[in-house]
Amino acid sequence: MPHSLVLNLLPLSPIPHQYLTGRHLHGLFLNLVSSVDYELGTYLHDSQADKAFTLSFLQTNKRPKEQREYTLQWEHKIPIPAGTACWWRITLLDDTLFGKLTHLWLNLNPEHPWHLGPADLHITSILGTPQSTQLWANATTYAQLYEQASESDRIISLSFATPTAFRQGQFDTALPTRDSVFNSLLHRWNKYSGIEISNLAIESIFLSYFNINTEIVPDSRSKFIGCVGEVSYRLMGDLDPMAIKQINALADFALYSGVGRKTPMGMGMVRRLQ
Numbered sequence: 001m002p003h004s005l006v007l008n009l010l011p012l013s014p015i016p017h018q019y020l021t022g023r024h025l026h027g028l029f030l031n032l033v034s035s036v037d038y039e040l041g042t043y044l045h046d047s048q049a050d051k052a053f054t055l056s057f058l059q060t061n062k063r064p065k066e067q068r069e070y071t072l073q074w075e076h077k078i079p080i081p082a083g084t085a086c087w088w089r090i091t092l093l094d095d096t097l098f099g100k101l102t103h104l105w106l107n108l109n110p111e112h113p114w115h116l117g118p119a120d121l122h123i124t125s126i127l128g129t130p131q132s133t134q135l136w137a138n139a140t141t142y143a144q145l146y147e148q149a150s151e152s153d154r155i156i157s158l159s160f161a162t163p164t165a166f167r168q169g170q171f172d173t174a175l176p177t178r179d180s181v182f183n184s185l186l187h188r189w190n191k192y193s194g195i196e197i198s199n200l201a202i203e204s205i206f207l208s209y210f211n212i213n214t215e216i217v218p219d220s221r222s223k224f225i226g227c228v229g230e231v232s233y234r235l236m237g238d239l240d241p242m243a244i245k246q247i248n249a250l251a252d253f254a255l256y257s258g259v260g261r262k263t264p265m266g267m268g269m270v271r272r273l274q
Helices: 022-036 038-046 095-100 102-106 142-148 178-192 241-257
Strands: 003-011 053-055 086-092 113-116 119-127 155-164 166-168 171-173 205-218 223-235 270-273
Touching: 003 241, 022 038, 022 053, 022 102, 022 113, 086 241, 095 102, 142 241, 155 205, 155 241, 166 178, 171 223, 178 205, 178 223, 178 241, 241 270
Parallel strands: none
Antiparallel strands: 003 086, 003 119, 053 086, 113 119, 155 223, 155 270, 166 171, 205 223
């Protein structure tokens, strides 16, 4: 069962911008996990396999002027001041991981500080169901995702909210081709859902609209180049309802799984546009 959880946070002291990278937020998540299951935290830290969670960058309610409507913040050039309301999105793609963290969610102490660099944070609340003011919170089952997927909708519009790139051989590509996007979704769906899609009609998916640009996300170790913006795909040809349903199920799943590289560090956050 995939979960998209939004944690509302309140920093008690300024958070320096150099501690707002995906790598530092990945460390914060592992600390949360280790607080209730040390062995699980160690396993997630050491594992090189495709991980059953994704993370966002830390978001504030004050949007930069240059930020597009559907994109999120992936870079902070100045510290986040103390007392600034923030939110942070965590998705969990399998029931085992969610179940092992149940103790954390149910026994959260809003007065207990968590650490991000030198700053202390309070987790004031967790949202796990759809909210009119928070489109990134949701939860469902894989069966519901599949059953509720449209058998007739041939237009799929996706928002790439944080920089997204895909592995191509030994290097990365930032172009959201149908193969890159839907093979990424298919891989994660088949790994976690228990509802295998074996013959996806990917050759029937055609790019019909795009408004994207590339962005560079610098880190102390490297630079990540990915695309952000909006892309629409159209399903063409004589497709049976089951084939259309499978593609729509994957598009709906994007909210939870993200696409492409480094989703556990804030990259590849994708949401379907209605």
